[in-house]
Amino acid sequence: MDLFGSFALLLAFVCSLYAIGAGIVGIRTKNQILLKSARHAGIALCVLVMLGTASLVYLFYTNNFAMAYVVEHSSRDLPYFYKLPALWSGQQGSLLFWSFLLSMYTFFVLVLNSRKHPELMPYVGVILASVQGFFLILNNFVASPFALLATTGASGMPQVHALADGNGLNPLLQYPEMAIHPPNLYLGYTGFTIPFAFALAALLGRYPGEKWIHVTRRWTMVAWGFQSIGILLGMHWAYAVLGWGGYWAWDPVENASLMPWITGTAFLHSVMMQEKRGMMRVWNIWLVFITFMLCILGTFLTRSGVVSSVHAFAQSSIGQWFFGFLLLILGVCLAAYFKNRDYLKSDNHLDSMVSRESSFLFNNLILLAACFATLWGTLFPVISEAFTGNKISVGPPFFNKVNIPIGLFLLLLTGVGPLLAWRRTSVDSLRRNFGIPVIAGALSGVVFYALGYRDFYALICLILCVFVTLTILGEFFRGMRVVRARTGMNWFSSFTELSMRNTRRYGGYVIHLGIVFIFVGIAGAAFKQDTQSAMHPGDQMTIGPYRLICQEFEARPGPNYQAERATIEVEHNGKSLMMLYPERRLFSSGNGETGTMVAIYSTVREDLYVVYAGRDPQSNAPIIHAYLNPLVKWIWIGGLVVGIGTVLAILPNQRTAIVLSPAAQPLPGAAVSPQPAPLVSHYGSQD
Amino acid sequence: MARKIDRARLAQPLHAALRPVRRSPSGGARDPRAFSRAFLVFAVVLLLLTPATAQRTDRAKMLAHRLLCMCGCNQILAECNHVSCPVSPVMLKKLDAEISSGKSDDLILQSFVQEYGAQVLAEPPAKGFNWVGWLMPFVALSIGLLVVRGVISRWHRPAPAAPAAPSVDPGVLARIREESEEDQE
Numbered sequence: 001m002d003l004f005g006s007f008a009l010l011l012a013f014v015c016s017l018y019a020i021g022a023g024i025v026g027i028r029t030k031n032q033i034l035l036k037s038a039r040h041a042g043i044a045l046c047v048l049v050m051l052g053t054a055s056l057v058y059l060f061y062t063n064n065f066a067m068a069y070v071v072e073h074s075s076r077d078l079p080y081f082y083k084l085p086a087l088w089s090g091q092q093g094s095l096l097f098w099s100f101l102l103s104m105y106t107f108f109v110l111v112l113n114s115r116k117h118p119e120l121m122p123y124v125g126v127i128l129a130s131v132q133g134f135f136l137i138l139n140n141f142v143a144s145p146f147a148l149l150a151t152t153g154a155s156g157m158p159q160v161h162a163l164a165d166g167n168g169l170n171p172l173l174q175y176p177e178m179a180i181h182p183p184n185l186y187l188g189y190t191g192f193t194i195p196f197a198f199a200l201a202a203l204l205g206r207y208p209g210e211k212w213i214h215v216t217r218r219w220t221m222v223a224w225g226f227q228s229i230g231i232l233l234g235m236h237w238a239y240a241v242l243g244w245g246g247y248w249a250w251d252p253v254e255n256a257s258l259m260p261w262i263t264g265t266a267f268l269h270s271v272m273m274q275e276k277r278g279m280m281r282v283w284n285i286w287l288v289f290i291t292f293m294l295c296i297l298g299t300f301l302t303r304s305g306v307v308s309s310v311h312a313f314a315q316s317s318i319g320q321w322f323f324g325f326l327l328l329i330l331g332v333c334l335a336a337y338f339k340n341r342d343y344l345k346s347d348n349h350l351d352s353m354v355s356r357e358s359s360f361l362f363n364n365l366i367l368l369a370a371c372f373a374t375l376w377g378t379l380f381p382v383i384s385e386a387f388t389g390n391k392i393s394v395g396p397p398f399f400n401k402v403n404i405p406i407g408l409f410l411l412l413l414t415g416v417g418p419l420l421a422w423r424r425t426s427v428d429s430l431r432r433n434f435g436i437p438v439i440a441g442a443l444s445g446v447v448f449y450a451l452g453y454r455d456f457y458a459l460i461c462l463i464l465c466v467f468v469t470l471t472i473l474g475e476f477f478r479g480m481r482v483v484r485a486r487t488g489m490n491w492f493s494s495f496t497e498l499s500m501r502n503t504r505r506y507g508g509y510v511i512h513l514g515i516v517f518i519f520v521g522i523a524g525a526a527f528k529q530d531t532q533s534a535m536h537p538g539d540q541m542t543i544g545p546y547r548l549i550c551q552e553f554e555a556r557p558g559p560n561y562q563a564e565r566a567t568i569e570v571e572h573n574g575k576s577l578m579m580l581y582p583e584r585r586l587f588s589s590g591n592g593e594t595g596t597m598v599a600i601y602s603t604v605r606e607d608l609y610v611v612y613a614g615r616d617p618q619s620n621a622p623i624i625h626a627y628l629n630p631l632v633k634w635i636w637i638g639g640l641v642v643g644i645g646t647v648l649a650i651l652p653n654q655r656t657a658i659v660l661s662p663a664a665q666p667l668p669g670a671a672v673s674p675q676p677a678p679l680v681s682h683y684g685s686q687d
Numbered sequence: 688m689a690r691k692i693d694r695a696r697l698a699q700p701l702h703a704a705l706r707p708v709r710r711s712p713s714g715g716a717r718d719p720r721a722f723s724r725a726f727l728v729f730a731v732v733l734l735l736l737t738p739a740t741a742q743r744t745d746r747a748k749m750l751a752h753r754l755l756c757m758c759g760c761n762q763i764l765a766e767c768n769h770v771s772c773p774v775s776p777v778m779l780k781k782l783d784a785e786i787s788s789g790k791s792d793d794l795i796l797q798s799f800v801q802e803y804g805a806q807v808l809a810e811p812p813a814k815g816f817n818w819v820g821w822l823m824p825f826v827a828l829s830i831g832l833l834v835v836r837g838v839i840s841r842w843h844r845p846a847p848a849a850p851a852a853p854s855v856d857p858g859v860l861a862r863i864r865e866e867s868e869e870d871q872e
Binding site: 242243244245246249251279348349350351352353358361362365366368369372373376377380383384387388390391392393394395396397398401402406596611613625 | 753761762807808809811817823824825827828831832835838841843
């Protein structure tokens with residue numbers, strides 16, 4: 001099976017070369033047979049990569065300890081569930097997994113568009129095959145996951161030998177979320193290849209109009225959605241497993257995942273300018289290029305050892321390959337742009353300073369500023385050392401100081417932007433749309449202050465969250481009121497009707513609401529408390545309104561570890577609430593690594609987060625570290641809402657707009673709006 | 688009842704050390720240096736007329752959040768909790784010793800820089816070349832704001848006045864209005 005996997009990847013590489021060569025010649029000679037065979041080669045390479053990946057999975061499940069990669073990342077006692085995540089737990093496997101996910105996207109793009117966009121697809125096929133080819137070079141010749149354990153025999157020939165058992169999987173990865181966090185994140189990274197391929201194809205082929213935008217919007221939303229969920233799952237994993245009481249440490253790997261998400265977000269907003277008004281063509285195409293390049297840059301940073309990271313893969317020469325690939329992409333993008341930049345000329349025209357268009361410009365500016373600040377902070381230690389010779393660190397305090405004000409401004413725009421009309425917004429409209437949210441936001445500030453929320457940034461953040469929530473709810477309310485007036489539906493049905501008639505617009509609002517919830521959760525970090533103590537049975541500690549009473553601690557065996565577990569009774573305001581069981585696990589395989597299982601009592605108000613931090617060697621008592629993390633649950637709720645909003649925004653509109661449908665008549669007895677004009681404003685827009 | 692943690696005897700690299708004096712209502716295992724520390728703290732209380740215990744704890748937390756663990760984990764010292772870390776217990780012990788000795792925050796941080804290098808600081812101090820690091824994001828944002836302002840000014844052209852509505856006979860308008868009202872009844 002190892003040979004099968006190796007040959008499948010090798011053949012896939014050959015197919016990628018053919019798809020590139022035949023595609024380029026086919027485009028130049030307009031030879032349809034060559035173009036068709038190039039497309040088929042592209043599809044074949046996807047299937048081969050899938051087979052290669054499947055063979056590695058099979059080797060994990062059959063405990064083939066002649067394979068170096070399997071030995072390094074699995075063991076006989078590793079639960080079956082974790083044999084699959086072991087696939088992407090190391091350098092070689094994760095790169096193969098990257099190829100696998102890219103091949104899935106490529107497969108669907110090539111198959112679903114086989115009879116569409118005949119001028120565009122050959123270019124897309126060549127670009128996707130080129131990206132796939134780069135990763136196949138790595139999979140075949142630089143970091144093959146199919147390397148065998150071998151020694152040189154007496155005859156001088158290498159002899160393969162298998163070990164009895166492997167080193168096991170890193171215990172930090174033996175957590176259910178690790179089975180879904182990396183695939184989501186990688187689906188985000190690889191997914192941004194699709195809009196990149198279409199954008200570059202449109203530029204190279206001088207494809208007329210905004211077609212590539214329409215084709216790729218949903219692909220971009222899919223990639224963005226996966227990236228969002230992947231980042232949030234990573235945050236939750238860090239929170240629930242690492243046991244330091246937080247979820248985001250501004251580590252270079254985290255930053256690397258955030259940066260393309262930010263530019264992808266900017267693109268999803270500014271693309272509307274191009275669709276609606278034909279504006280910002282140059283900007284949009286470069287946003288797509290930059291997003292893809294940031295995916296590669298992040299991979300380079302975390303796999304090259306250029307910046308130190310707690311998650312970084314082992315340092316290797318692979319970083320040079322990514323750096324070279326990054327330069328190649330930049331060169332191709334620049335060359336394509338300068339050769340065909342006249343194709344991107346657009347008639348940029350703003351009717352008013354206060355309009356949706358100008359809000360998008362500011363939105364993009366703020367997002368790009370946040371991305372730059374993150375990149376700058378990540379790279380500044382390297383830059384500083386190059387210029388001054390001194391090593392410095394840029395940790396969370398820097399990123400928080402720089403990015404929190406930027407993030408708050410972005411939150412403000414989240415509330416303001418969607419309510420501004422295209423072309424121009426009247427003062428009356430501003431007063432009507434923003435009056436209540438502004439007043440309510442200000443009043444909420446007074447209430448929050450009185451309740452003791454006095455951290456400056458957190459207070460501003462909570463005020464803005466109230467403001468933005470009310471602007472979003474106001475938009476839904478106005479739309480639902482019109483639907484009810486026209487159809488007589490109840491509020492819930494009118495909500496569904498409204499959302500499904502313009503999924504993109506209302507899906508976007510739902511995503512914004514999710515982002516607001518996430519900001520609420522982040523604001524809670526300003527009021528975090530913690531305490532720590534060694535606790536014998538019967539000992540107590542107090543944190544906030546909770547009293548923790550140590551009942552017992554015990555050792556108990558697990559499938560591939562020994563656990564030490566404390567039983568902590570929690571009292572809330574003097575009443576017994578529940579039992580928590582924080583534990584620490586000592587894994588039998590590998591180097592005797594340990595893992596933490598944090599016990600969390602989570603409410604929308606706060607999380608009681610209890611960590612078994614070890615034992616006091618003298619008293620043998622467990623050391624319990626307890627945190628009170630206010631509002632954290634809102635981050636995960638927000639993530640769920642973002643996911644729902646993304647799915648809604650991807651769905652096609654289910655019905656035509658009421659106002660355009662002559663068949664749509666008020667139901668008998670239904671209230672009739674004396675002013676049909678608002679319908680046009682609510683249904684006429686497709687954003 | 689909860690016991691104080693003896694950092695010197697801790698086998699594992701936990702940041703237990705930061706809060707040893709807090710909430711120990713009835714004793715338990717006593718640190719032999721506790722009395723001398725308590726005396727020192729008490730003296731500082733008298734001197735500053737502020738609650739020393741809370742100040743000491745909060746100060747230690749605050750300072751430990753301004754430092755990084757130097758084992759290579761890249762974590763904030765107060766949050767480094769990975770197992771078998773050989774460095775963070777030593778650093779936390781040093782931090783407590785520095786605080787107990789009555790040094791100012793700046794002096795304490797400086798002593799860490801002397802021992803571990805400037806990398807120990809969680810954020811670059813605002814001096815010399817580090818100013819570039821601090822200011823660049825805001826410089827970039829300012830330049831971006833100027834560019835966006837310039838772009839908006841360049842793109843902003845008032846829309847041409849709407850063409851005059853075609854003249855309609857007032858009688859026809861009145862008839863349409865009447866018919867519309869009848870439809871809605």
